[in-house]
Amino acid sequence: MKNPVMILNKPQMGENIGAAARAMLNFGLTAMRIVCPRDGWPNPRAIDMAAGAFDQIPPPQIYTSLAEALSDLHVVYATTARPRDMIKPVFTPRTAAQDMLAHQNAGINIGLVFGSERAGLNNDEIALCHNIITAALNPDFSSLNLGQAVLLLSYEYHSAANQALPELGEHTRAPTADHKTMEEFLQRLEMILDEKGFFRTPELRPTASRNIRNLLMRSQPSDQEVRTLHGIVTALSDNKKSH
Amino acid sequence: MKNPVMILNKPQMGENIGAAARAMLNFGLTAMRIVCPRDGWPNPRAIDMAAGAFDQIPPPQIYTSLAEALSDLHVVYATTARPRDMIKPVFTPRTAAQDMLAHQNAGINIGLVFGSERAGLNNDEIALCHNIITAALNPDFSSLNLGQAVLLLSYEYHSAANQALPELGEHTRAPTADHKTMEEFLQRLEMILDEKGFFRTPELRPTASRNIRNLLMRSQPSDQEVRTLHGIVTALSDNKKSH
Numbered sequence: 445m446k447n448p449v450m451i452l453n454k455p456q457m458g459e460n461i462g463a464a465a466r467a468m469l470n471f472g473l474t475a476m477r478i479v480c481p482r483d484g485w486p487n488p489r490a491i492d493m494a495a496g497a498f499d500q501i502p503p504p505q506i507y508t509s510l511a512e513a514l515s516d517l518h519v520v521y522a523t524t525a526r527p528r529d530m531i532k533p534v535f536t537p538r539t540a541a542q543d544m545l546a547h548q549n550a551g552i553n554i555g556l557v558f559g560s561e562r563a564g565l566n567n568d569e570i571a572l573c574h575n576i577i578t579a580a581l582n583p584d585f586s587s588l589n590l591g592q593a594v595l596l597l598s599y600e601y602h603s604a605a606n607q608a609l610p611e612l613g614e615h616t617r618a619p620t621a622d623h624k625t626m627e628e629f630l631q632r633l634e635m636i637l638d639e640k641g642f643f644r645t646p647e648l649r650p651t652a653s654r655n656i657r658n659l660l661m662r663s664q665p666s667d668q669e670v671r672t673l674h675g676i677v678t679a680l681s682d683n684k685k686s687h
Numbered sequence: 688m689k690n691p692v693m694i695l696n697k698p699q700m701g702e703n704i705g706a707a708a709r710a711m712l713n714f715g716l717t718a719m720r721i722v723c724p725r726d727g728w729p730n731p732r733a734i735d736m737a738a739g740a741f742d743q744i745p746p747p748q749i750y751t752s753l754a755e756a757l758s759d760l761h762v763v764y765a766t767t768a769r770p771r772d773m774i775k776p777v778f779t780p781r782t783a784a785q786d787m788l789a790h791q792n793a794g795i796n797i798g799l800v801f802g803s804e805r806a807g808l809n810n811d812e813i814a815l816c817h818n819i820i821t822a823a824l825n826p827d828f829s830s831l832n833l834g835q836a837v838l839l840l841s842y843e844y845h846s847a848a849n850q851a852l853p854e855l856g857e858h859t860r861a862p863t864a865d866h867k868t869m870e871e872f873l874q875r876l877e878m879i880l881d882e883k884g885f886f887r888t889p890e891l892r893p894t895a896s897r898n899i900r901n902l903l904m905r906s907q908p909s910d911q912e913v914r915t916l917h918g919i920v921t922a923l924s925d926n927k928k929s930h
Contacts (some may be wrong), residue, residue, distance in 0.1 A: 472825040495830045538846070579842075580849065582715040587738045592710060592838050599822075599839060603781070633919075642922035655915055658836060660920060663906035672898055676876075680923035681887035 448601060448606055449555040450594060451515060453510050455483040455567060456482045462493025463591025464558070465501065470595075471602035472529035474501040477513045477555075481506070509557055510557065510569055518552040519544075522565050525586055533575045537596050539575045541604035542684045561590055575576055618666035629670050631656055635683055688705045691787055691844060692798040693837060694756050696812060698755040699725045705736025706834025707801070713838075714845035717744040753800065754811055755885065758858075758867035760798040762907065765808050765816035766836055767830055775905060776818045780839050783820045790907070791903050795862050799840055804833055814897045815866070817904050852923035861909035871915050871919075873900055879924050919922045 450468055455461050455478060465476060476483060485506050491498055498504075507513035514520055522532075529579060544554050547574050557573055559565035570576065575603055579586065579596060588596070643649040665673065693711055698704050708719060721728060728749050734741055741747075750756035757763055759832060766788070770777045778786060787797050800816055802808035813819065822839060826829065831839070877896050886892040908916065 462834075466832070469828045470824050470831055470835075497828065497830075520801050541880040560870060580845070581713050584739065585712045585743055586715055587709060587740075589709070589738070592706075592713075592835075595838060596842060599842075601822070637919065637922055640922040640925055642918065652915070655912070656919070659906055659908055659912045659915065663902055665902055669898070669902045672902065674894070676880065676899070677884065677923060679880055680859055680920060682883055683926050684750070 445552060446548070447473050447475045448548070449477055450598070451477045451479065451510070451513050451555050451557045452590070452594075453479045453483075453513075453557055453565060454482065454560040455558075455590060458487035458489030458491075459493045460485055460561060461487060461491035461504075462495075462497075462588040463589075464594040465490070465494040465497040465504075467591055467595035469497040469501055471598040473598050473601065476501065476504040477507060479507045479510050479513050481536070482560075489615045497650070500617070510572055514555060514557075514572060516553060517555040519547050520555045520557060520573040520576070521575045521577050522557050523559070523577045523597065524570065525564055525581075525588070526578060532570075532573070535575055535577045535578060537579050537600040538604075540575070540597070541600040544601060545604055546591050558590055558593055577603050618668060620664040621667045621670045625660065625667060625670050626665065629673055630660065633677055637678060640681070688803065689791065689796060690716050690718045691791070692720055692760060693841070694720045694722065694753070694798050694800045695721045695724075695833070695837075696753050696756075696800055696808060697725065697803040698801075698833060701726055701730035701732030701734075702736045703735035703804060703833040703857055704747075705740075705895075707736075707837040708733070708737040708740040708747075710834055710838035711841050712740040712743060714841040716841050716844065719744065719747040720750060721747050721751045722756050725803075728795050733872055752793060753815055756867070757798060757800075757815060758865065758870070759796060760866050761795040761863040762787075762818070763866065764818045764820050765800050765802060765813045766802070766820045766840065767798070767813065768807055768821070768824075768831070770819060770821050771815040775816070777814070778820045779820055780820060780822050781806060781847075783818070784839070784843040786818070787844060788847055790863075793862055795914040796865070801833055801836055804875040810897060811893070812865060814900050814904075817863075820874045859909060864910045864913045868910060868913050869908065875902065875917070876920055879920060883924070 450464065450473060452461060452464060460596070468474065468476065481487065519614065529570065547554050557565060559569065577597065579588065637643065643652055692717060695704060695707060704721065704724065711717065711719065712844065724730065728747065764783055790797050800808060802812065807831065822831065879885065886895055
């Protein structure tokens with residue numbers, strides 16, 4: 445399945461082109477096209493800002509008109525700061541990602557168009573596209589820059605494309621100790637607390653010991669951690685080295 | 688409902704602090720804290736890069752240590768480029784947003800910690816946090832910058848907050864104690880363990896104390912539970928009633 449093509453239309457600052465490349469490659473996107481870059485191409489500021497991304501993607505293709513840059517694409521999405529009075533489907537970044545994947549599964553080449561920093565896309569440019577993508581932003585401060593817009597769309601595409609993959613679980617740690625191991629620790633702790641007079645009255649004991657159990661079991665200690673807990677209890681209750 | 692607090696730990700470039708503020712405010716987030724900004728504060732480059740965001744949010748609070756910046760927060764998420772071998776729950780930006788909202792619905796103050804551009808967060812800094820957030824990136828190019836990381840998390844929080852509120856589920860228990868309360872307990876425990884000779888060698892001490900911290904913070908104890916832990920330590924280390 446081909447990557448969606450990211451098309452920067454009349455970008456002004458090289459830094460933003462570099463930030464866009466960096467954003468794309470973080471999410472595995474590698475196809476960039478640039479229409480009429482204000483400061484020409486290649487642009488050293490773009491290279492600086494890309495953190496090496498341009499070494500790992502095909503060279504961006506440069507065009508002199510948006511229509512030309514879109515000529516081999518089948519379905520194109522215009523990104524805009526707010527929905528326009530144009531009669532096109534409007535997607536959020538997330539719903540657009542689903543739509544993009546559905547089209548790609550049908551073997552279709554898709555592209556996303558990003559406007560210039562100052563003015564975004566004008567109505568003629570949007571008219572070249574099939575769909576509009578608008579992110580819901582703070583109505584009092586809607587100011588995503590070019591690199592940030594490319595980042596969000598790349599992220600949503602990547603998330604949708606990898607959805608079948610398992611989520612990162614909570615399993616970077618050692619497995620939880622078995623019940624018997626934890627039980628032995630809790631019983632030892634309770635016995636020593638009893639000897640030390642922790643449980644003020646016999647009536648309070650069941651509740652207090654349940655609270656301790658809840659607290660410690662909630663963290664699902666591993667075997668190594670249960671050994672650490674044993675070590676703490678041993679050290680704390682050792683009179684020989686006391687202060 | 689309070690905004691999550693975004694904590695920039697030892698940021699280097701003012702530009703990135705400005706990009707972070709701009710990213711936050713686009714998604715309605717306004718609470719920024721900065722720990723030891725390399726170039727001091729205020730920083731003209733940050734102001735330039737923020738596109739006016741600093742005029743619309745409260746002034747960032749400046750701290751000299753991460754622990755101090757977290758002291759009034761209850762549940763804290765560390766953002767890392769890849770999951771570490773640390774024993775904490777690992778979230779994606781999207782699953783973290785759900786978890787954040789569930790905590791906030793329970794009246795809890797939450798924070799997200801972002802590391803410095805060069806090195807991210809070290810293990811001691813991550814140990815101060817309850818959870819880890821890692822975005823799935825291109826394994827051959829994992830290079831989100833600070834502003835981009837803040838953007839993704841702000842975006843996911845905003846997207847989740849504007850959907851139906853998640854049910855509380857497992858969070859029907861008392862709220863997590865704030866960071867300062869837990870910190871006082873951990874420091875007391877460590878001091879007594881030190882006196883009792885728990886740490887065999889000075890070299891082992893940082894790792895051992897990080898392991899204890901990870902284990903206890905993972906269960907996100909409530910105020911009452913921290914008092915129980917204090918009571919256990921007092922009882923265990925009391926010589927008078929020993930066997």
